[in-house]
Amino acid sequence: MTDAFSERADHYPLVSLVRRYGRADLALLLVAMVSTAVSIFLSLADVYLIGLGIDALFNDQPFALPLLPESLVPSAPVDLLVFVTGLIVVTSLVTHLLSFVGEYCFGLYTQRFLHELRTDSFSRVVRFDLSFFDEHRTGNVISALNDDVNQLDTFFNKLVEASIWALTTLVSAFVYMALLNVQLALFVLCSAPVLAATNLWFSRQVEPIQDDIRSERGGLNALLATALGGLDVIKANTAEDAERGRITRSSRDYTDARLENRRLSIRQAPLNRLVVGVWLVFVVAIGVQWITVGPPLFFSGTLTAGELVPLLFYLERMTPPLKNLGGLINGYKGAKAAAKRVGGLTARDARTGGEDGEHVTFDAPCVEFDGVSFTYPGTDQRVLDGVDLDVSPGATVGIVGATGAGKSTLLDLLLQYHDPDEGRVRVGGHNLEDVAPRSLREQVGYVDQDSFLFDGTVRENVAAGAPRGEATDDEVRAAAGIAGAHEFVTDLSAGYDTELGERGTSLSGGQRQRLAIARAVVGDPELLVLDEATSHVDTESERLVQEHLADITADRTTFVVAHRLSTVRHADEIVVLDDGVVTETGTHDELVDAGGSYANLWNVQVGALEAAGD
């Protein structure tokens, strides 16, 4: 098991995600960025305007603004005051308007981008080969699809805007300072290399920690999902303390990673503040000396109070963005780690379960296993070893064998969940390696061992087995009738509209199994695969299902895996698997007469039934 998806991500995961999911709305993002930047630039104009006004009124300086024709500037002091006030009001109104536009466009862009990302990543993940889930914990995948996508939500909704605010404030403050006094502005710029070096150091330190945080969080979520999914088993085994211990350890690892990140941030923040503080003291000292005594070393020309005061104000305005720089870098690295996981996950090849390959149509197909061997990835035990099977069109074949013999794995290869390591599986004469898995599965009815049900109504659960999940009410009822489910469904509070809740936990094991059978047959499949489909129903219900199944299996090829041999007694052929090897094949009567392991097992089960009857 591994918790990393990020090994497939590229170097610029955020850019890649934007390119993939946010390209169509890039104009919106651009409008958002430009509006925000201009609104921040204008929001800083008031002090500059006041400074110009003071110098024009009291120091006989001209009131000159870039792009403003001189003829528009009034010369009378009162008119100039009204003019400056008017300018401040107008810039303030434009600032608010642009800020509104920016926020709205950011929100719209983010929600569209995330919607695309969520739906596409889910549709990719459901097409993954099942072996992916053997190697990765489901809870960790959920964490990537949920937590990591939410992290990106925060990034686009808050962090991008905050970064533009920080960058624009710094650049705007510098521009206003340069307009006031170029020499002092350049002196302030000399602090940039020191700030860049400290922040670069921080950025390098924080990246691996953010990767750890996301991976630890995924691991913790995986444990929580497993524990909550098996709560009944935990309680029955009084394993609460053991589970709590596992979750406590995982939570501690997550906490440690977060604390390490916090420690680093706390150490980094004062560095920026110190650099800004030192420069502020220098600028005040130089400015005061310049105004009172004359220009100090390296400086020349004049400096007025109307220039120095706004300049100090702008220097002060640089402090909050610089103070927040650490937080922004931290947030960016967090989003990058999240983008690596989501991007790595969605970059995977989703071939199996997809459309690639030949699209074929079957009609009660023959099925051949030709020297098939298989070992699960990451293990060295051969689960199937040279399996040969030849199932005639429309036949029903029973697969029996001890637990762990490889029965379900045989069905998994038939459903193209895995490809054989050696040999071939052919359905209707087509080698499955060349067939599009979707095309095969559309013609298969399948009942799994756990009778998995979706969170939805009875009707939705049954209809899910039909092509594109569409089945009429009559088809749903007919399928429920075949599976022996119609009667209990009509007794439910809302009949076929009853909500089943998560995994159908409101139903008994036998009821769930009957609904799963109804789902398998509703689409009138050509190939029926039943993995322990009647293990949870009582003997009487099993007999009823058997009677109905005898009808529907008549004109389709059927694979039935069963521990209870009575389930497969009437099959056209029974295959006995032992440790991944086919040891016996034949009809029930032939195998009983042969006196092999099937006959022994049959005698034990019949004996047990007779004993139960006595």
Ligand SMILES: Nc1ncnc2c1ncn2[C@@H]1O[C@H](COP(=O)(O)OP(=O)(O)OP(=O)(O)O)[C@@H](O)[C@H]1O
């Ligand atoms: N995803 C997997 N990864 C690794 N090994 C697996 C996996 N699934 C099954 N196995 C192993 O493959 C072997 C065969 O398992 P399989 O489920 O096919 O047996 P089975 O005959 O269906 O058993 P049962 O009757 O208990 O359902 C077992 O040893 C099992 O541990």
